Amino acid sequence: MKLTGWGRRTPRATDLLMPRGPEALAAAVASDGGGAIARGNGRAYGDSAIGAQRTISTRHLDRMLAFDPARGQLVAEAGVLLCDIIDAFLPRGWFPAVTPGTKFVTLGGMLAADVHGKNHHRNGGMRHVVDWIDLAGPDGVIRRCGPDRNSELFEWTIGGMGLTGVIVRAAIRLRRVESGWIRQTTRAVPDLAGAMAAFEAAAHAPYSVAWIDCLARGQAAGRALVMLGEHAPAASLPPELRAAPLAVPARRQRKVPPFVPGRILNGRTLRLFNALYHASGRARQGTRLVDWDGFFYPLDAMLGWNRIYGRRGFVQFQCALPLTQAQGGLRALLDALAAAGSGSFLAVLKRLGPQSGPISFPLEGYTLALDFPASARTLALMERLDRITIEHGGRFYLAKDARMSSRTLHRSDPRFATLAALRVAEGLQPGLASAQSERLDL
Amino acid sequence: MSKTPVLILGARSDIARACARHFAARGHPIQLAARRSAALGPDRDDLELRHGVEVSLHEFDVLDLPAHAGFVDALPALPGTVICAVGLMGDQARSAADPVAAAQVMRSNFEGPASILSVLAERFEARGSGVIVGISSVAGLRGRASNYVYGASKAGFTAFLSGLRNRLAGRGVHVVTVLPGFVATRMTEGMDLPPKLTAQPEEVAAAIWRAAERRRDVIYVRPVWRAVMGIIGLVPERLFKRMSL
Ligand SMILES: Cc1cc2nc3c(=O)[nH]c(=O)nc-3n(C[C@H](O)[C@H](O)[C@H](O)COP(=O)(O)OP(=O)(O)OC[C@H]3O[C@@H](n4cnc5c(N)ncnc54)[C@H](O)[C@@H]3O)c2cc1C
Ligand SMILES: NC(=O)c1ccc[n+]([C@@H]2O[C@H](COP(=O)([O-])OP(=O)(O)OC[C@H]3O[C@@H](n4cnc5c(N)ncnc54)[C@H](OP(=O)(O)O)[C@@H]3O)[C@@H](O)[C@H]2O)c1
Numbered sequence: 001m002k003l004t005g006w007g008r009r010t011p012r013a014t015d016l017l018m019p020r021g022p023e024a025l026a027a028a029v030a031s032d033g034g035g036a037i038a039r040g041n042g043r044a045y046g047d048s049a050i051g052a053q054r055t056i057s058t059r060h061l062d063r064m065l066a067f068d069p070a071r072g073q074l075v076a077e078a079g080v081l082l083c084d085i086i087d088a089f090l091p092r093g094w095f096p097a098v099t100p101g102t103k104f105v106t107l108g109g110m111l112a113a114d115v116h117g118k119n120h121h122r123n124g125g126m127r128h129v130v131d132w133i134d135l136a137g138p139d140g141v142i143r144r145c146g147p148d149r150n151s152e153l154f155e156w157t158i159g160g161m162g163l164t165g166v167i168v169r170a171a172i173r174l175r176r177v178e179s180g181w182i183r184q185t186t187r188a189v190p191d192l193a194g195a196m197a198a199f200e201a202a203a204h205a206p207y208s209v210a211w212i213d214c215l216a217r218g219q220a221a222g223r224a225l226v227m228l229g230e231h232a233p234a235a236s237l238p239p240e241l242r243a244a245p246l247a248v249p250a251r252r253q254r255k256v257p258p259f260v261p262g263r264i265l266n267g268r269t270l271r272l273f274n275a276l277y278h279a280s281g282r283a284r285q286g287t288r289l290v291d292w293d294g295f296f297y298p299l300d301a302m303l304g305w306n307r308i309y310g311r312r313g314f315v316q317f318q319c320a321l322p323l324t325q326a327q328g329g330l331r332a333l334l335d336a337l338a339a340a341g342s343g344s345f346l347a348v349l350k351r352l353g354p355q356s357g358p359i360s361f362p363l364e365g366y367t368l369a370l371d372f373p374a375s376a377r378t379l380a381l382m383e384r385l386d387r388i389t390i391e392h393g394g395r396f397y398l399a400k401d402a403r404m405s406s407r408t409l410h411r412s413d414p415r416f417a418t419l420a421a422l423r424v425a426e427g428l429q430p431g432l433a434s435a436q437s438e439r440l441d442l
Numbered sequence: 443m444s445k446t447p448v449l450i451l452g453a454r455s456d457i458a459r460a461c462a463r464h465f466a467a468r469g470h471p472i473q474l475a476a477r478r479s480a481a482l483g484p485d486r487d488d489l490e491l492r493h494g495v496e497v498s499l500h501e502f503d504v505l506d507l508p509a510h511a512g513f514v515d516a517l518p519a520l521p522g523t524v525i526c527a528v529g530l531m532g533d534q535a536r537s538a539a540d541p542v543a544a545a546q547v548m549r550s551n552f553e554g555p556a557s558i559l560s561v562l563a564e565r566f567e568a569r570g571s572g573v574i575v576g577i578s579s580v581a582g583l584r585g586r587a588s589n590y591v592y593g594a595s596k597a598g599f600t601a602f603l604s605g606l607r608n609r610l611a612g613r614g615v616h617v618v619t620v621l622p623g624f625v626a627t628r629m630t631e632g633m634d635l636p637p638k639l640t641a642q643p644e645e646v647a648a649a650i651w652r653a654a655e656r657r658r659d660v661i662y663v664r665p666v667w668r669a670v671m672g673i674i675g676l677v678p679e680r681l682f683k684r685m686s687l
Contacts, residue, residue, distance in 0.1 A: 018631060020454075021481075060456075063488035077484070088492045 003055060006306050007045040007402055009313030009374045012435050015054045021061070022077075022134075022142060022168045028056050029166050029431070030140030037434040038166040040109030041081060043102055045316045046402025047435035048161050049109070056166055058108050064088065065169065072174045073131060078108030078167040085174075086292075091246050094174040095231070095292070097129040101348075103297050108167040113399040114159035114360045116367075118207035118229065118296070120352050121199075127158045127356035129173045135165040138431025142168055156422060159359040161398050163423060163432055163442055178234040179245035182207070182295040184227060188282040191222040192330055196366070198226040199351040206230045207295075211281075212347040213274045214337050214370075222334060224349070225281035229295055237289070248291040255303045309373045316400035317344075317382050318369040319389040320352060326366040329392030333368060333385055340381045344370035359419055361397045369400065379403060386412075398436065406441040416442060446522025447471040451502060451558060453482060456627035457577065458527035460647035465523075466493040468651070473517055475502035504528045504554030505546075510561045523573040523654055524562050526555050530592075531629050537591035544591050551595035556602045563606055563615065570614040573654045576603040577620045577646075580662070583671050586687040607659060618653045619660045622646050623667035639666060 002011035016039075019025040029036055035053030042049055049055070058079035066075040072094060074085065082096060083103040089095070100115040109115075111133065116125040123129075132146035135157055143165075145154035157164045185205075189195050195210045202208050207229035216223050234245040299305055306314070321329040330349070337344065348369045352362040370385075372378035386408045389396065395413045396404060409416055420442050423429040436442075448465045450458050453474035462472050466489045474482050479499040486497040498518055503509070514520075530550035537544040559574055566572030581589055582596030600619055607617035624630060624640040641663045649663045662668045677685070 018628075020628060063484045064491045065484055065487050067491055084492070 001055075003039075003042070003050045004313065005046045005049065005402060006043050007313045007315055007374070008306055008309070008311075009046070009315060009402055012047060012050050014051045014435075016057060017054055018057045018060055022136075025056065025058070025061060025166060025168060026136040026140050026142050028054070029136045029138055034138070034430040035433045036138070036166075037432060037437075038078075038108060038112065038162045040079065040106030040112075041104055043100075043105045043109065044113065044399045046400070047439065048113075048398055048401075050435040052430075052433035052435060052438050058106060058166070061168065072176065073171055074174055075169060075171045076107055077169045078106060078111075080107045081105070082107070082110065089174055090177070090180055090248075090292070093176055093178065093246060095177045097123065097173055097175040098126050099296055101297065102300055103293075104300060107170055107172065111158055111167055111170055112160060112162045113397075114357060114362075115399070116350075116352060116362045118209045118350065120350070120362055121203065121208065122206060122353065124353055124356045125159075125360060125362055126172070127360060130158060131171040131173065133157060133170040134168040136168050137165045138428060152422075153426070155357050156359055156419060158357045159361060160419065161436070162434060163419065163437055164426075164428055165432065177231045177246075179232050179237055179241070180248035180292050181232040181237060181241065181245070181289050182229045182292060183232045183236070183287060184229045184290045184295055185287045186281055186285050187226045187228075188278070188285055189224050189226055190220075192224070192334060193327070195222075195224040195226055195349060196327060196330075199349075199366075202226075202228050203351075208351060210349040211277070212334070212349055212368075213278050214334055214344055214347045215271045215274045216278070217338075223278060225278060229290075232289060241289075248293065253301060253303055312374045314371055314373050315378065315382065315402050316369060316371055317385055318367060318397040318400040319385070319394045320361060320363050320367040320397070321365050321389070321392050321394040322363055323365040325392040325394070329388065329394060330366060330368060332388045332392070336381070336384050336388060337370070340377070340384075344372055346371050359415055361395065361399075363395065367397070369397075383408075398440075401436065404440065406439065409440045416440070445470040447473055447517075447519050449473040449475060449517065449521035449524040449562075451475050451504065451524065451526045451555075452528035453479070453485070455527045455529070455629075456643040457622075457625060457646050458525070459485065460643035461525050461527065461650055462489055462497075463492070464644070464647040464651050466495045466497070469493070469495060470523075471496040471498075471519075473498050473500060473521060475500040475513070477501070477503055502558075504558060505549055507554065507557045510558045513558070514561050514565060520565055520569065520572075521562075522571070523575065524559070525575040525577070525650065526559060527577050528555055529577065529579075529596075529629070531589070532592055534587075534589050534591060547591050548595040548598075551592065552598040552602070555599055559602075559606065563610060566615040567610060567613050572615045573618065573657075574603075574606065574610075574615065575618045575620060575650055575654060576600075577622065578603065580621045580623055580667055580671050583621070584674055584682070588687060616654075616657050618650070618658060620646070620650060620653070620663065621660065621667070621671075622663045623670070625663075639664065639670070 001016040004011050017028045019028050037051040039049040039055045039057050061077040061079040064076045099117045114125045135145050136142045205228040210224045210226040212224045350367050354364045390412045448470045453476040479501045489497045532547035578600040579596040581593035582600045585593050603619045624635045653661045
C-alpha cells in the first residue's frame with residue numbers, strides 16, 4: 001500500500017492496518033516489526049501519518065461513547081471525525097472548543113498535533129480541552145493518561161505526533177453556543193504592520209485570523225484582510241433566524257474533478273485569485289453574520305481541493321515566531337517570498353497564545369502558514385524560509401512539514417531532542433515510528 | 443408517525459454498522475443482533491448518542507436454527523424492517539478440500555439466513571406489513587473457480603429471496619435482494635479491488651435505505667455491476683470454463 005499526506009507528494013510504501021476495535025488496535029501496535037504509527041484522516045500535509053513499517057488507521061474506531069452535559073464532556077473513540085461531532089452536537093447547542101481549519105480531521109489527529117484554532121490567543125489548543133486519553137503502547141497495553149495519572153506520557157502525547165502511542169479514546173470538553181452563526185468583522189489593512197496592530201487591538205476577540213496577499217506588488221505589497229469572529233447570541237439574530245438559531249442551511253459541496261489539467265495554479269492565476277479575494281474582502285468590510293461552516297472551514301466546501309496542485313503535489317510551510325521577534329521575522333519571510341517571486345496560494349497569519357504542553361507547537365507570538373506547489377524552486381525557497389525562522393527564534397509545525405531536514409528541526413527546537421530521549425527511555429522506539437520521525441531523527 | 447424498529451442481523455459487519463447509522467439517523471429504533479452481542483455496547487452508545495434513538499442488543503447465531511423462533515419472540519418489538527448482513531466468505535481452497543468447512547460456508551450464507559428470514563416472514567405476513575432485506579452477492583450469479591462454494595450458497599440465498607418475494611407479494615410484505623459488487627469491508631480487506639467497482643459500506647447502506655423506501659426488488663448498489671454481470675452472464679459456458687476467474 002502506498003500512502004501520502006494531504007499534500008499528495010511522494011507516495012511511500014507501508015502496510016496499512018484497519019483494526020475494528022480497541023483490542024485489535026492494541027494488538028496491531030504491539031505486533032512484531034516495530035515502525036508503527038497511527039493515521040487518522042490523513043490531513044497532515046506530509047509524512048506524519050505514514051508508518052515507517054506499519055500504518056494503523058483509526059477510521060473504524062469512530063464511536064461516540066458518552067456525553068455529560070453538565071461539563072460538556074464528550075468521550076469518543078479516536079477515529080471520530082470532527083464533522084460528525086459538530087453534526088451531533090451543534091443542534092444541541094455545543095461546538096468544538098478548539099478546531100483547526102478543516103472539519104475533516106479525527107479526534108486522535110487533533111490531539112496528536114495539539115491543533116490550534118482561531119481562538120488560540122484566548123483559549124489555547126487541544127491540551128486545554130482534553131481531560132484524559134486512553135493510549136495504546138508498543139507493549140500492547142492501553143493506559144489511561146491524564147494530568148493526574150501517567151501524566152508525563154499524557155503531556156508528551158498531546159502534540160507528540162503519534163510517537164508516544166496510539167490514542168484509542170479520549171474525553172474532551174465542548175463549549176456552549178447559542179447559535180450556529182458567527183458575527184464576523186472583516187478589516188482590510190495595507191500591510192503587515194497594520195495586520196499585527198489589528199491583532200493586538202483585537203486581543204479580546206474570540207476568534208481572529210488574517211490572510212495576506214503576498215503576491216501583491218509595489219504599493220499593495222503585504223496587504224491583508226483581518227477577520228474577527230464571535231459566536232452570535234441567539235437574541236442578536238435577525239427574526240427569521242431566531243426561531244431556529246442552531247439550524248444552518250447546508251452548504252453546497254463542490255468536488256474537484258479527479259483529473260486536473262497540468263498546473264492550473266501558476267503565477268498568473270495565483271495573482272488573480274489573490275487580487276479577487278482581497279477585492280471581495282475589501283468590499284465586504286465591516287460586520288456581518290456568516291454560518292459556522294463558512295467561517296471555520298472555507299476550504300472544506302471544495303472536496304479534494306488538494307488536487308488543484310496537480311500530480312506533483314504541494315507543500316506547506318508553517319512556523320511560529322515569538323512575539324519579540326515576530327515583526328522582523330515575518331517581514332524577512334515575506335521579503336524572501338517576494339524576492340523569489342513565488343507566491344503562496346494561501347498565506348495565513350495568526351496570533352498565538354502561550355505554549356500549553358511540553359511539545360505543543362504554539363508559542364506566544366505569531367504563526368504564518370504558506371502553501372507551495374512542490375518543485376525544486378519552491379523547495380529551495382523553503383530552506384531559505386527555514387533559516388530565517390531559526391534566525392528569529394522560531395519553530396516549525398510538524399503537522400505541516402514534509403521536507404525539513406533533521407538538522408533544521410533540532411536547531412530550531414531543542415524540545416524534540418527531549419522527545420527523542422524520552423522515546424528511548426520509555427521503550428517507545430523503535431516500536432513507534434513514522435516516515436517523518438525517521439527523517440527527523442525522533 | 444413514529445418510525446418502526448429495524449433489526450440488523452450480523453450487526454458487527456461493516457455494512458451492517460453503516461446500515462444501523464443510516465436508519466438511526468432517520469429516527470428508527472435499532473435492534474442489533476450478533477454473536478458476542480455484549481461487545482457491541484460501544485455501537486449502541488454511539489447510535490443512541492448521535493441519533494437519540496433506542497438501541498437494543500441481541501445474542502444471535504445464524505447457525506443455531508432451533509433458537510430462531512425464540513430469538514424473534516424475545517425482541518422488544520417485532521421490527522418493521524429486517525436487514526440480514528450475515529455472511530461467510532470462507533477460504534475457497536479449504537472449502538474445496540474440506541466438506542465440513544464447505545458446509546459451514548453454505549449454512550452461514552444460505553441455510554441460516556433462510557431460516558431466520560422464514561421465521562420473520564411468517565410474523566410479518568401475519569401482521570400484514572414489513573420489509574425484508576437480504577444481502578446476497580453477485581458471486582451467486584455465476585459460479586467461478588475462485589469462490590464457487592460461497593457463490594453457490596449466495597445463489598441459493600438469492601433464489602430463496604426471490605421466492606419469498608413472490609410468495610409475499612400482495613400481502614404487505616416486501617423483500618429486497620441486495621447484490622453488492624465489491625464492498626470495502628473486513629471481508630475484502632487486503633484484496634486488490636478496482637476502486638471504480640468497489641463501494642463503501644455507507645453507499646450500500648444508503649442504497650438499502652432507498653430500496654426499502656421505494657420497494658425496489660433487486661439492487662446492485664453501483665449500477666455498473668448490472669452491466670458487468672450482464673456481460674459475464676453472456677459468455678458461453680464453453681469459453682467461461684477456460685477463463686481464469
Ligand atoms: C485545510 C487544512 C487546514 C488545517 N488547519 C489547521 C489549523 O488551523 N490548525 C492546526 O493546528 N492544524 C491545521 N491543519 C492540520 C491538521 O489539523 C492536523 O494535521 C491534524 O493532525 C490532522 O488530523 P487527522 O485526523 O487527519 O490526522 P493524520 O493526518 O492522519 O495524522 C496526523 C498526526 O496525528 C497522529 N495521529 C492521528 N491519530 C492518532 C491517534 N489516534 N493516536 C496518536 N496519534 C495519532 C499521526 O500519527 C500523525 O502524526 C489543517 C489541515 C488542513 C488540511
Ligand atoms: N464485502 C464485499 O465485497 C461483499 C460483497 C457482496 C456481498 N457481501 C455480503 O455482505 C454481507 C456483509 O458482509 P461484510 O462485507 O460487511 O463482511 P463481514 O464483516 O465479514 O460480515 C459478515 C458478518 O456475518 C456475521 N456472521 C458470520 N457467521 C455468523 C453466524 N454464524 N452467526 C451470526 N453472524 C455471523 C459475522 O459476524 P461476526 O462479527 O460474529 O464474525 C459478520 O459480522 C455478507 O452477507 C457478505 O456476504 C459482501
